[in-house]
Amino acid sequence: xxxxxxxxxxxxxxxxxxxxxxxxxxxxxxxxxxxxxxxxxxxxxxxxxxxxxxxxxxxxxxxxxxxxxxxxxxxxxxxxxxxxxxxxxxxxxxxxxxxxxxxxxxxxxxxxxxxxxxxxxxxxxxxxxxxxxxxxxxxxxxxxxxxxxxxxxxxxxxxxxxxxxxxxxxxxxxxxxxxxxxxxxxxxxxxxxxxxxxxxxxxxxxxxxxxxxxxxxxxxxxxxxxxxxxxxxxxxxxxxxxxxxxxxxxxxxxxxxxxxxxxxxxxxxxxxxxxxxxxxxx
Amino acid sequence: xxxxxxxxxxxxxxxxxxxxxxxxxxxxxxxxxxxxxxxxxxxxxxxxxxxxxxxxxxxxxxxxxxxxxxxxxxxxxxxxxxxxxxxxxxxxxxxxxxxxxxxxxxxxxxxxxxxxxxxxxxxxxxx
Numbered sequence: 358x359x360x361x362x363x364x365x366x367x368x369x370x371x372x373x374x375x376x377x378x379x380x381x382x383x384x385x386x387x388x389x390x391x392x393x394x395x396x397x398x399x400x401x402x403x404x405x406x407x408x409x410x411x412x413x414x415x416x417x418x419x420x421x422x423x424x425x426x427x428x429x430x431x432x433x434x435x436x437x438x439x440x441x442x443x444x445x446x447x448x449x450x451x452x453x454x455x456x457x458x459x460x461x462x463x464x465x466x467x468x469x470x471x472x473x474x475x476x477x478x479x480x481x482x483x484x485x486x487x488x489x490x491x492x493x494x495x496x497x498x499x500x501x502x503x504x505x506x507x508x509x510x511x512x513x514x515x516x517x518x519x520x521x522x523x524x525x526x527x528x529x530x531x532x533x534x535x536x537x538x539x540x541x542x543x544x545x546x547x548x549x550x551x552x553x554x555x556x557x558x559x560x561x562x563x564x565x566x567x568x569x570x571x572x573x574x575x576x577x578x579x580x581x582x583x584x585x586x587x588x589x590x591x592x593x594x595x596x597x598x599x600x601x602x603x604x605x606x607x608x609x610x611x612x613x614x615x616x617x618x619x620x621x622x623x624x625x626x627x628x629x630x631x632x633x634x635x636x637x638x639x
Numbered sequence: 640x641x642x643x644x645x646x647x648x649x650x651x652x653x654x655x656x657x658x659x660x661x662x663x664x665x666x667x668x669x670x671x672x673x674x675x676x677x678x679x680x681x682x683x684x685x686x687x688x689x690x691x692x693x694x695x696x697x698x699x700x701x702x703x704x705x706x707x708x709x710x711x712x713x714x715x716x717x718x719x720x721x722x723x724x725x726x727x728x729x730x731x732x733x734x735x736x737x738x739x740x741x742x743x744x745x746x747x748x749x750x751x752x753x754x755x756x757x758x759x760x761x762x763x764x765x766x
Contacts, residue, residue, distance in 0.1 A: 423661045430661070434731075441757055568727050569756070572724070578696050580720070586693060
């Protein structure tokens with residue numbers, strides 16, 4: 358692996374993190390397919406690198422989200438019990454699975470994400486009233502500086518959330534993605550948590566989940582510093598650029614581009630599993 | 640649906656006073672990032688000076704000790720990666736301690752359970 362290959366991986370990570378940051382998905386969703394399809398990186402090594410990058414993104418992002426009051430630490434700790442367990446199970450499945458299976462599952466998840474984004478309804482989900490029952494003691498509040506409003510909420514259906522978090526953990530461990538793409542909509546739609554609090558809590562959780570994934574891949578010698586180091590640097594730079602761009606443009610206008618990118622990567626991965634490679638891919 | 644409370648301009652612009660748990664968690668996250676970043680920068684710089692290519696596998700704990708004794712670039716890089724990966728764990732430990740200090744034993748135990756699960760995955764990795 359020469360310097361130009363490392364630079365290529367780093368650049369790909371920058372783009373993955375810019376896209377991921379703008380969509381609130383983290384870089385992992387794009388990182389694994391980019392590394393696998395365009396740089397010929399073994400899917401398991403790509404998943405391992407992605408897990409380390411997810412931790413990096415979480416560590417940097419969470420320090421900001423916690424200061425803003427968006428992270429509900431109590432809720433994160435409850436949900437993390439099943440998410441971390443799921444991540445270990447997912448990572449163990451990934452290490453024993455055929456590389457083509459990982460490509461197919463990730464491909465299907467990307468296509469599903471593209472379709473969901475296309476169908477996404479923008480209606481605001483009402484928060485549960487602050488006086489709603491709170492048996493788990495996970496009530497949260499923050500001041501939204503954009504709207505200058507104090508937002509209070511009580512997460513609902515916590516037990517259902519526990520089950521779904523476990524499933525998100527399995528996918529996260531298997532594919533090296535942060536799981537934010539699953540956790541944030543689940544918290545918002547099902548548990549009636551405001552999007553900013555859901556994103557802040559998810560950002561904190563995915564870091565812990567990815568620790569479990571990274572540890573399992575480390576044990577199998579699938580953490581390759583030649584891939585991880587350029588990816589970490591690229592993801593760090595990309596997430597900074599992405600957050601700056603997000604402030605300046607309306608992300609919703611770019612959704613259609615992202616949908617096309619996700620669908621292209623998803624279809625490419627599924628085709629690759631069947632031995633069909635599109636032009637420009639390895 | 641609960642009506643959001645609108646604070647006055649002064650309240651909205653005032654710096655947010657963080658609860659102890661958030662303040663401590665943020666401090667650990669920031670230092671974890673700084674330490675990891677420093678180790679990686681040192682490792683890359685040494686690798687460039689020594690013209691040493693990056694290793695294809697992350698050092699085991701035994702190799703790490705050996706590498707640090709000889710100040711090998713790969714050891715700095717491996718430590719940087721490991722420091723980053725361990726940061727959420729240390730943060731969780733600090734959160735657990737803070738929950739217990741605040742007499743919130745229920746969430747202290749939840750956090751310890753999460754640490755136990757994550758610790759188990761690491762222990763299995765290092766077998």
